[in-house]
Amino acid sequence: MSTLLIRNGTIVTATDLYKGDVFVDGDRISTIGTALTMPADRSIDAAGKYVLPGGIDVHTHLDMPFGGTNSADDFESGTIAAAHGGTTTIVDFAIQYKGQTLHHAWETWMQKAEGKAVIDYGFHMIITELSDQVEQEMDALVRQGVTSFKLFMAYPGVFMLDDASIFRALLRTGQNGGTICMHAENGGVIDVLVKKALAEGKTAPKYHALTRPARAEGEATHRAIALAEMAGVPIYIVHLSAAEALEMVTEARDRGLAAYAETCPQYLFLSYDNYEEPGFEGAKYVMSPPLRPRETQDRLWRGLAFNDLQAISTDHCPFCMKEQKEMGSGDFSKIPNGAPGIETRMSLVYDGGVRTGRISLNRFVELTSTSPAKIFGLFPRKGTIAPGSDADMVIFDPNRSMRLGAQTLHMKVDYNPYEGREVTGVTDTVISRGKVIVDGETFTGRAGAGSFLKRSTR
Numbered sequence: 113m114s115t116l117l118i119r120n121g122t123i124v125t126a127t128d129l130y131k132g133d134v135f136v137d138g139d140r141i142s143t144i145g146t147a148l149t150m151p152a153d154r155s156i157d158a159a160g161k162y163v164l165p166g167g168i169d170v171h172t173h174l175d176m177p178f179g180g181t182n183s184a185d186d187f188e189s190g191t192i193a194a195a196h197g198g199t200t201t202i203v204d205f206a207i208q209y210k211g212q213t214l215h216h217a218w219e220t221w222m223q224k225a226e227g228k229a230v231i232d233y234g235f236h237m238i239i240t241e242l243s244d245q246v247e248q249e250m251d252a253l254v255r256q257g258v259t260s261f262k263l264f265m266a267y268p269g270v271f272m273l274d275d276a277s278i279f280r281a282l283l284r285t286g287q288n289g290g291t292i293c294m295h296a297e298n299g300g301v302i303d304v305l306v307k308k309a310l311a312e313g314k315t316a317p318k319y320h321a322l323t324r325p326a327r328a329e330g331e332a333t334h335r336a337i338a339l340a341e342m343a344g345v346p347i348y349i350v351h352l353s354a355a356e357a358l359e360m361v362t363e364a365r366d367r368g369l370a371a372y373a374e375t376c377p378q379y380l381f382l383s384y385d386n387y388e389e390p391g392f393e394g395a396k397y398v399m400s401p402p403l404r405p406r407e408t409q410d411r412l413w414r415g416l417a418f419n420d421l422q423a424i425s426t427d428h429c430p431f432c433m434k435e436q437k438e439m440g441s442g443d444f445s446k447i448p449n450g451a452p453g454i455e456t457r458m459s460l461v462y463d464g465g466v467r468t469g470r471i472s473l474n475r476f477v478e479l480t481s482t483s484p485a486k487i488f489g490l491f492p493r494k495g496t497i498a499p500g501s502d503a504d505m506v507i508f509d510p511n512r513s514m515r516l517g518a519q520t521l522h523m524k525v526d527y528n529p530y531e532g533r534e535v536t537g538v539t540d541t542v543i544s545r546g547k548v549i550v551d552g553e554t555f556t557g558r559a560g561a562g563s564f565l566k567r568s569t570r
């Protein structure tokens with residue numbers, strides 16, 4: 113067991129802001145104070161920098177099969193990139209394919225992560241087929257620490273569940289304490305619009321966005337919340353992108369319902385305009401839900417500031433332009449859905465949120481770490497700086513700038529949606545369970561050092 117002393121930093125949690133020292137013994141935070149003098153194996157001077165709880169990204173897709181290819185980052189490259197960006201915990205998605213048990217899916221994804229992940233990880237379970245047996249398996253998984261399930265209202269024939277199955281799954285979480293995460297888009301409407309566009313010869317990337325109306329997200333968000341209300345359980349809407357959907361969450365919360373939602377940096381910093389980039393460039397931004405009109409960004413920032421949105425995750429699901437996105441060069445519906453983001457979340461949100469005054473420094477920590485930890489059963493082990501919590505911390509330099517680009521970032525993908533954008537506020541040192549895993553520009557961690565996190569219930 114080794115010890116680490118972080119001195120003279122400005123410690124920031126969701127509620128606190130003060131100058132102090134943090135003493136780490138083994139993999140946990142042991143003591144917080146001022147002018148701590150205990151001897152340590154290593155001492156880091158954090159003067160002029162913030163000491164933040166490690167980032168928690170509860171929406172990633174590493175090594176995920178999609179349309180005959182796999183997302184470009186596996187659990188090693190993806191978690192190394194996450195670490196460089198100041199994220200020390202991810203919750204990824206295991207997928208139950210039709211005809212398979214949930215247990216089989218969980219084992220498959222555990223194997224993908226084992227020996228590779230450099231930071232701690234948990235799993236949500238995607239359910240694509242619900243039977244009596246699957247319902248019983250939900251209970252078993254919750255006991256094993258997989259306490260959240262993702263359901264789809266989109267992608268008919270692949271992932272989409274009907275309302276009856278969704279309602280049954282919601283009711284089950286009322287008994288087993290799990291949480292339902294919902295991909296809320298009206299898949300039936302979208303399917304019709306996609307077929308119609310293709311029949312009219314509209315094949316360019318921008319038609320991905322034009323066939324997924326904001327109202328399709330608003331409608332599904334409303335329906336998801338109504339189903340959860342009738343089941344008497346909480347619900348969490350993933351990757352909320354549209355003002356129409358935010359209105360539904362806000363209205364539900366105003367009525368006192370336990371409706372939660374996350375948004376992602378791409379919806380805060382990019383917009384529909386990106387699909388109008390020349391040639392096939394728009395494919396870089398093909399993701400679901402799609403990027404929305406630029407005006408939506410202000411609405412989302414307001415939702416984050418006023419707690420109608422409780423988390424910022426990435427939906428990191430990278431596909432290279434070469435050979436992967438290219439599969440849809442003659443048909444937008446064949447472009448793999450997803451974009452890279454696991455490494456850029458903290459700096460983008462700090463730069464575009466805190467520095468501009470849209471959210472406070474404490475709210476930044478809450479949205480990127482504390483609140484996702486609480487919603488998904490990781491708090492107080494993760495998501496704060498406190499004695500007894502895991503020593504997952506980021507020493508963050510608020511004054512240093514960097515230019516984002518595919519060449520310098522660590523994600524294994526041949527483009528970056530924010531190419532050339534300069535951000536101020538950069539990760540300096542990253543500590544995962546007491547060990548320094550990123551030291552300046554250098555990765556000093558180890559593949560396989562990350563552990564599976566058994567998460568608790570509500």
Ligand SMILES: [Zn+2]
Nearest residue numbers: 171173427429
């Ligand atoms: Zn996703």
